[in-house]
Amino acid sequence: MAALLDTDQLRSFIAIADTGTFTRAAEAVHKTQSAVSMQIKRLEETVGRPLFERDGRASRLTDEGERLLDYARRIVRLSNEALASFAETELAGRVRLGLPDDYAERYLPEILARFSQSNPRVEVTVVCEPTPMLMERIEHADIDLAIITHVSSRGSASVIRRERLLWVTSGRHAVHEQEPVPLALGRTFCTWRQAATAAxxxxxxxxxxxxxxxxxxxxxxxxxxxxAVSVLPESALRSGMRVLGPADGFPTLPSCKIALVRNRADPSPLCDALAGHIVSSLDNLSAPAEKPGGDADALT
Incomplete structure (x- = not known):
């Protein structure tokens, strides 16, 4: 009989791939580090291949691990959707979701459409604020879930999407050729802005x-x-915008990680259901054309 993949092991596997270490992954999946290590050992025995290799203090996916990651995400997502399809019909109440306004514009229509169809009796309260303010709301339990742009300084989080960060200008103008080049960016403590100016x-x-x-x-x-010229994640490109690159005098930028954080002090079935729809909705968006590199924070 063929071996079966354990979804709980796959969740820990995904957490390590997203956070880079077994320690942070253990925090993300609420297990001890030794338990996570044992899960990965058993998963490697199941597939018959090593999935991680040491890279300093971090753990890096092997080629086999990279191949498994996409399957793991799809299996876990389908498992969540299958369970939710039986539980969501009885859900009722209110759940509070926070996200920056640029993420709301791109992601919220798909998220709300999927969630409302399955949960017509649930009220979703949406708060649109910059990521630092949303993190404060999470810490004070003012919201239940938040979609944020993640950087390592913010601690552990469930990274649900990665995108390239791109230089953009108007397709009908040549403002990028001006000297000095005018920029439209976030506030001074925005990491996207810091990455752009540093580059x-x-x-x-x-x-x-x-x-x-x-x-x-x-x-x-x-x-x-x-x-002006600005920086945007790939999915935020609009009609009429042109992407700039090294040939135009604009260096390659780091990528951004989009993550989901939750109010762990008051978990609820409503949060679980909405979180599942968020992961599925963002996963269904067209994937970035290139594999991302390092971290970057958002305009928001």
Missing amino acids: LDGRGKNYRVLYSSWNSTAVGAAVLAGL
């Missing part, structure tokens, strides 16, 4: 921040009007 400094390219806003619509409007 230009490293290239010796002159620039000035002409527009600064938390609001992605305002930043996008400045770009489309041909007033």
Whole structure:
């Protein structure tokens, strides 16, 4: 009889791939590090291949581990959906979701459509704020779930999507050729902004921040009007925008990690159901064309 893959082992496997270490993965799946290590050992015995190798203090996927990761995500997602299909019909109440406004514009229609169809008696309260404010709300239990842009300094989180961070300008203007190049970015403590300016400094390219806003619509409007260059994740590209690269004098940027964080102090079936729909919805979006690299924070 063929061996079967254990979904609980796969969850721990995914957590290690997302967090980079067994310690952080154990925190994410609420198990001890030794329990997670044993799960991975058994999973490796099942597939007959090593899945991780040491890279300093971190754990890096082997080629076989990379191959398994996509299957693991799909298996876990389908398992969540199957269980939710039996439980969600009786769910009722209110669940509070937070996300930045640029994520709301791209992800919320799909999330709400899927969730409302399965849970017509559940009220979803949506809060749109920048990631740092959402993290404070999570800590104070003001919201139940939050979709954020993740960086390692924010601790462990469930990374549910990765995207390339791209330089963008108007397709009808040549503002990127100006000297110094005008930029539309987030506030000074925004890591996307810091990554963008650091990249230009490293290239010796002159620039000035002409527009600064938390609001992605305002930043996008400045770009489309041909007033400034900005940085956006790949799924946020709009009609009329042009992507800039090294050939245009704009260096490659790090990628961004989109994560889901939860209020662990008050877990509920409503949160579990909505979290499952969020993961499925973002997974169904078209995948980035290239495999991402390092971390970056969001405009929001």
